[in-house]
Amino acid sequence: MPVRVNDRLLLDAAERAAGGARSFTARQLYYATCGLLEGPEVSAAGGQIALGAVLLALGLVFTALTSVYIIFVVAIGAAVLGRGLQNRRLERSQPRTRPLPLGFEEFLAAVAPHRAAIAGLLDESALTEAPPPDAAAALLICDRPETAAVLRDNAAASGLRLWPVSEAGASGLVSGRRVYALHDADREGCALPLRVHDAGAAEVVDLGLRPSDVLDHGVQVIEGAPMLLATELARLLSPDDIIWLADGRRVELAILPTGQLVEGLSRALAADALPAPGGATPGISVAGSRLLS
Numbered sequence: 462m463p464v465r466v467n468d469r470l471l472l473d474a475a476e477r478a479a480g481g482a483r484s485f486t487a488r489q490l491y492y493a494t495c496g497l498l499e500g501p502e503v504s505a506a507g508g509q510i511a512l513g514a515v516l517l518a519l520g521l522v523f524t525a526l527t528s529v530y531i532i533f534v535v536a537i538g539a540a541v542l543g544r545g546l547q548n549r550r551l552e553r554s555q556p557r558t559r560p561l562p563l564g565f566e567e568f569l570a571a572v573a574p575h576r577a578a579i580a581g582l583l584d585e586s587a588l589t590e591a592p593p594p595d596a597a598a599a600l601l602i603c604d605r606p607e608t609a610a611v612l613r614d615n616a617a618a619s620g621l622r623l624w625p626v627s628e629a630g631a632s633g634l635v636s637g638r639r640v641y642a643l644h645d646a647d648r649e650g651c652a653l654p655l656r657v658h659d660a661g662a663a664e665v666v667d668l669g670l671r672p673s674d675v676l677d678h679g680v681q682v683i684e685g686a687p688m689l690l691a692t693e694l695a696r697l698l699s700p701d702d703i704i705w706l707a708d709g710r711r712v713e714l715a716i717l718p719t720g721q722l723v724e725g726l727s728r729a730l731a732a733d734a735l736p737a738p739g740g741a742t743p744g745i746s747v748a749g750s751r752l753l754s
Contacts, residue, residue, distance in 0.1 A: 466494070466568070466571040466572060466575070467575070468575055468578050470494065470497060470498075471490070471494065471572060471575050471578070471579055472578070472579070473497055474490055474493040474494040474496075474497055475490060475493070475579050475580065475581055475582065477493040477496065477497070477718060478490045478492070478493040478581075478718055478719065479581050479718060479719055479720065480717075480718025480719050480720030480721050480722075481718075481720035482615045482618075482619070482718070482719035482720040482723060483581060483614065483615055483618055483719075484581045484582070484583045484611055484614045484615060484719065485581055485582065485583060485611060485718070485719045486582075486583050486585060486607040486608075486610070486611050486715060487568075487569060487572070487582065487583075487585070487607070488565065488607060488713065488715035489611070489715045489717075489718065489719065490572070490579070490582060491565055491568045491569075491715070492681065492713075492715055492716050493718070494568065495561045495562050495563070495681070498562040498563075499562060561681070583607075583610055583611050583614060585606065585607045585610045585611075595622065595624070597622060598622045598623055598624040599622060599623040599624070599640075599641055599730060600623070600624055600626070600631075600634060600635065600638060600640045600641065601623045601624065601625040601626070601640070601641045601642075601643055601668075601726075602626060602627075602628055602631045602635065602640055602641065602642050602643070602653065602657050603625055603626070603627055603628065603643045603644070604627075604628055604642075604643070604644040604645060604649065604650045604653050604669070605627065605644075605645070605714070606627040606629065606630075607715075608625070608627075608643060608714055608715075609625040609626055609627045609630075610625075611719055611722075612625040612643075612722070612723070612726070613625050615719055615723055616723070619723045619727070620727075621723065621726060621727060621730070623641070623726070623730070625643075628653065628656070628657070631657070631660070632660070635657055635660050635661055635662040636660075636661035636662070637661065637662075637663050638662055638663055638664075639662070639663055639664040639665075639666070640657060640662045640664070640665055640666075641665070641666050641667075641668050641730070641748075642654045642657055642665055642666070642667050642668060642669055643668050643669045643714070643726070644669035644670065644714065645669070645670055645711060645712065645713045645714050646669070646670035646671055646672050646674065646675055646706075646711060646712040646713075647706070647711035647712070647713075648688060648690055648691075648694075648706055648711070650669055650670070650711075650714075651669070651671060651672075651694060651697065651698060651702075651706065652691060652693070652694055652697075653667075653669065654667045654669075654697060654745045655693055655694075655696075655697065655745070658744050658745055662744070663744065664744050664745075664746070665744060665745045665746075666734050666746050666747070666748055667697070667737070667745065667746070667747045667748065668726065668729045668730075668748045668752065669714070669752075670712055670714055670752060670753070671698065671702055671751075672698070672701070672702040672705035672706060672710070672712075673699060673701065673702055673738075674751045674752065674753050675712045675753065678753050680712055680716050680753070681712070681716055682710050682711070682712055683710070683711050683712070683713070684709060684710060685709035685710070685711065686709045687707060687708055687709050688706075688707060688709055689707070690703060690706055690707055694706075694739075695739050696737065696739045696740060696742045696745075697737045697738070697739045697742060697745065697747075698737075698738060698739050699738040699739065702738070714752075717752065717753075722752065725750075725751070725752035725753065725754070726752070728750040728754070729748035729749075729750045729751065729752065730748070731750070732748050732749035732750035733749045734746035734747065734748060734749065735747050735748070735749050
């Protein structure tokens with residue numbers, strides 16, 4: 462059955478994609494639309510926790526009866542509650558690799574007739590690369606031009622003193638500077654700090670998504686074929702992160718609404734820089750506060 466994309470659905474998705482900010486990208490709108498089409502997730506662990514809590518409550522209420530049956534009720538309630546909590550932790554640690562309701566290209570084709578009705582949808586082609594007008598602004602290198610575009614449009618209104626540019630447009634801007642890197646949790650994105658440092662940056666602080674960031678957050682994970690990774694990534698990532706990427710998984714930054722992304726960046730920019738999990742890497746560090754927290 463084909464997915465029906467209409468004005469009402471897109472307006473609801475636009476509100477979710479903006480997250481209180483002024484604009485969002487087509488990819489953010491895509492993930493927000495998919496989230497609405499999927500509906501609420503049903504958790505077996507939640508039912509187990511509720512049942513266990515009810516049984517324990519009944520056991521405590523009727524403790525005065527001193528019946529052997531009450532002891533059984535309490536024991537069963539404790540066991541069910543414990544199992545539910547264990548399953549909840551397990552569910553949150555597992556990647557959500559369910560199929561999305563529609564593909565991104567299919568979504569773009571479906572949304573084209575409705576584009577004029579979607580307030581806040583960013584014209585990503587309007588981004589122009591230029592040096593930061595404010596010398597004190599933090600230079601933020603983004604792996605996707607669309608990420609740089611949406612942050613450029615929202616940074617000033619959010620009080621962030623940063624100048625986002627795409628990796629392709631950062632040539633000549635990073636030499637000898639302390640810069641920040643923002644990227645997807647994928648093979649190319651996680652290597653962005655290395656590429657920026659090799660381009661001449663004096664110091665690179667990684668603010669982007671890492672595999673370890675997305676665990677326990679229930680975000681949409683895209684599954685692909687297993688892949689080979691550059692050995693240099695071991696300088697930046699933990700062994701678990703390396704395995705996660707090598708298994709072909711990735712998470713796009715566009716899962717975050719603009720408002721949540723801006724808030725996460727604000728925390729990350731204010732936090733101290735820490736050594737990369739892969740070990741001491743001269744010139745490259747990691748923000749002490751992550752985007753997902």
